[in-house]
Amino acid sequence: MVPIPDWAKNLGARPISVIPSEVEGSLTIPAFPSIFSNGYALNVPLIDTTIYLDYLANRFHNASGTIESAHINKVEEIPRDFDVIVNCAGIGARELARDSELEPHRGQVVIVPKLDLAQAIVCDDAPLMYAIPRAHDCVFGGTNSISENRAPSAADTTAIVSECSRILGIEAPPVIVVKVGLRPFRKSGVRLERERLSDGRTLIHNYGHGGAGFTLSWACAEEVWAIVSRTG
CATH class of the missing domain: 3.30.9.10 (D-Amino Acid Oxidase, subunit A, domain 2)
Structure with a gap:
């Protein structure tokens, strides 16, 4: 039988078998x-x-x-009208956030x-x-x-x-x-954390989701909002 990964078990995954009686609960x-x-x-x-x-x-x-x-080379180029910046640049964060991972x-x-x-x-x-x-x-x-x-x-x-x-x-x-x-x-997983820019504004990184962007999007958005609510 194909082993069921833990993440799938937590979501109620059940085995499938061509012969239903082959596996209990299949x-x-x-x-x-x-x-x-x-x-x-x-x-x-x-x-x-x-x-x-x-x-x-x-x-x-x-x-x-x-x-x-618009195209930017660094987040500091974003107009000062915005006090909070959320970096959801995907693969572009490699250059924007200088993240080699x-x-x-x-x-x-x-x-x-x-x-x-x-x-x-x-x-x-x-x-x-x-x-x-x-x-x-x-x-x-x-x-x-x-x-x-x-x-x-x-x-x-x-x-x-x-x-x-x-x-x-x-x-x-x-x-x-x-x-x-x-x-x-x-490589080390999603980056979701706050950083303070040199001009005092709040930058929240939210990238590195790989192929699970839609899957993780709502939970990550809630965490971003929680960070904003705590720190402003």
């Missing part, structure tokens, strides 16, 4: 890929970023926030037409594979390599579509678009 999952003999399942929120990011932006605007785009973990995914999937499917065994259903399409993944190359790789696209199709037992679907991003992995 689940029977609809359309569980026949290529797998076992695994584990858990119920967690599934974010459709094509909807969720607009939702967050609208909440921010409705709270009188504004979004501006950050490294870019390149991830490529392929967006394909919507599939009839009852749940997201992830396989951590090499090669990494996941299929995540969304409202209007499906995400096939993926890759995880230390690289700063944001250009899509045709070879990666072929491998991703081939592996996901093999696992799901379907014909290779057409590719809508290919996306590449850099996960801001930090």
Whole structure:
């Protein structure tokens, strides 16, 4: 049986078995890929970023926030109008905060037409594979390599579509678009702490979440707010 990691156990993960009686308490999952003999399942929120990011932006605007785009080389360049600065620069914090522990973990995914999937499917065994259903399409993944190359790789696209199709037992679907991003992995873990700038302003670092940015976002935001509330 695939061992269930502690973090998944804490979220109520239960084993899956092709033969339900094989493991006490095992689940029977609809359309569980026949290529797998076992695994584990858990119920967690599934974010459709094509909807969720607009939702967050609208909440921010409705709270009188504004979004501006600019390039800065150091946080001191931010206008003095702002007493508190939160550094959520992702991989950019490597230069902005001079943090050598950050490294870019390149991830490529392929967006394909919507599939009839009852749940997201992830396989951590090499090669990494996941299929995540969304409202209007499906995400096939993926890759995880230390690289700063944001250009899509045709070879990666072929491998991703081939592996996901093999696992799901379907014909290779057409590719809508290919996306590449850099996960801001930090060797010693997330950096979430307060720093006082030389001009007296408060700087709160909140970066280094790797591939778990959405997962950790609300808890980290609450901690940032707690720091602001304590220190001003």
